Amino acid sequence: MVKKNRFSEPSLLILISLAEKKRHGYAIMDDIEKNYDIKLGPGTLYGAISRLEKAGYISVLESQDRKKPYKLTEEGQIYLTEQIKEIQKVTSLGMKRLGLA
């Protein structure tokens, strides 16, 4: 009934980045900047990452070097799908009301 989680920009962007493939922090940053021209600072990025990890939506993988690759968990994929659909519902009504759809 009631929705708690707002769809915060950084975490959503991170999830979408990981929806394509596993990536470590800086690679996520680059992907987001390349695709949307949005540059997340390290605090924003890693803060969001650790919250997402705590929530179980992403998980960290083994690595040989100091990079920490993350992947989207199944739970994260489900969550992301729901979120996006919800957001699309909102934006499509918005477009309609703006007379642009």
Added chain:
Amino acid sequence: MVKKNRFSEPSLLILISLAEKKRHGYAIMDDIEKNYDIKLGPGTLYGAISRLEKAGYISVLESQDRKKPYKLTEEGQIYLTEQIKEIQKVTSLGMKRLGLA
């Protein structure tokens, strides 16, 4: 280049509500609840309203009773349009990466 404002859920919903027609606070709440099943508490609602007003995206109209109807300003309409397009860009890439588009 860099984007500052995240697309926060409550304020976005309020703007979309006002994109249809002018409404006062409680009517906005009802509209949002009816359309999305999202119930904003008074603090969330009026807090977001006053920030939006301060930003110049909505403005308050005269009224005879104690209701305070708001309307979307021209600036707000432009802002909302941009926001929605940006969000749609994000979600559509998300859907693609999820294999759902």
Added chain:
DNA sequence: GTTTACTATTACGTTATACGATATAACACT
């Protein structure tokens, strides 16, 4: 070998949001 880029962590200040308490006006019902 020294500098530059990559990668991650941490700390701190700001602010939106969630939640709840309060206040009052309008309305319904008896």
Added chain:
DNA sequence: AGTGTTATATCGTATAACGTAATAGTAAAC
């Protein structure tokens, strides 16, 4: 008229996300 209920808005506070920046170490470049 009086009482209760709904509609409407304001205020206060706690939490947590976010933005920015400082720090540190490793890898790469030159």
